[in-house]
Amino acid sequence: MLVTPGYQVASITAPGRGQAYEDENGDRYYAPNVIGHVVTYAKGVFDPSRARKDPKAGAGYFHAGEKKQAIKPGLPAPYAESTYTWKYADDAWAQVIVGGGLKYPATKLASIAQGLTGGAEQPVKVGLRLGYVPAGFALGAAGTTSDYLGATFDGTSYLRLIKGEFPYEKLTGTVGDPFIVRDKQLPILSLQIYPAREQKYDAPGTAAYCPQEGLCYRYTADKKFFVELNGGGFIGNTEMLKMLNSVTFANPADRSTWFAATEAVG
Numbered sequence: 001m002l003v004t005p006g007y008q009v010a011s012i013t014a015p016g017r018g019q020a021y022e023d024e025n026g027d028r029y030y031a032p033n034v035i036g037h038v039v040t041y042a043k044g045v046f047d048p049s050r051a052r053k054d055p056k057a058g059a060g061y062f063h064a065g066e067k068k069q070a071i072k073p074g075l076p077a078p079y080a081e082s083t084y085t086w087k088y089a090d091d092a093w094a095q096v097i098v099g100g101g102l103k104y105p106a107t108k109l110a111s112i113a114q115g116l117t118g119g120a121e122q123p124v125k126v127g128l129r130l131g132y133v134p135a136g137f138a139l140g141a142a143g144t145t146s147d148y149l150g151a152t153f154d155g156t157s158y159l160r161l162i163k164g165e166f167p168y169e170k171l172t173g174t175v176g177d178p179f180i181v182r183d184k185q186l187p188i189l190s191l192q193i194y195p196a197r198e199q200k201y202d203a204p205g206t207a208a209y210c211p212q213e214g215l216c217y218r219y220t221a222d223k224k225f226f227v228e229l230n231g232g233g234f235i236g237n238t239e240m241l242k243m244l245n246s247v248t249f250a251n252p253a254d255r256s257t258w259f260a261a262t263e264a265v266g
Helices: 106-114 237-245
Strands: 007-022 028-041 060-063 079-089 092-100 137-143 157-163 188-195 209-212 215-219 225-230
Touching: 060 106, 079 106, 092 106, 209 237, 215 237, 225 237
Parallel strands: none
Antiparallel strands: 007 028, 028 092, 060 079, 079 092, 137 157, 157 188, 188 225, 209 215, 215 225
16 A cells, blocks of 8 residues: 555455545545554664564564553543564564554464565556656655555555655654654655545636645546645645646546556656
């Protein structure tokens, strides 16, 4: 679901419904029931020193999630994340991370780790291509979800553009935001395609538009999907609109039409 220069992430989905949402008509719909992730770190990227303080469990180390307080009286109390960390290759580590309403034993997480195998390399693909990228920005991550690893719907894809080099080293987990190097935030731009029912701002027409500073949108021609561009305050709306007007959409509903991420950022 996400690939970066330092790691790649797959989701763990359980039966049942995930988080509930309502569209503008009041109709309820549900996200996939993502309960965790498998993260494989590139060689030399992960620092295992903290994980090695946890109890040994099979070929790895297990940290049991603590029980938390219930959100409301009468509801079952959820558990914090449980983590199984192991070395899958020479100086290359991986983690199985799960959380939610159930308590997962070490054997369950270890069974997921044991099932991890390598496959043929394939390009990461996304549902759009940029014809214009502001000077200095380059591809930093791509997939079907953002750096926050939220559950997403069919047709969703994501690009992160970054200005500068982020050192993927001594990590103990995935990186969200900010990307700080020597006490300085690296400029980040993020683009994510969503189904139309996820839109919270009414479009004034078919053209790209910005309902507020630093946040701009553009719909696909059939208006079934839209792309959100978050400038993070690093570029202005004029530059953001120039980016969105340069976008070529694939068919978000048909992954066979998607673009390789390395080709999507010119």
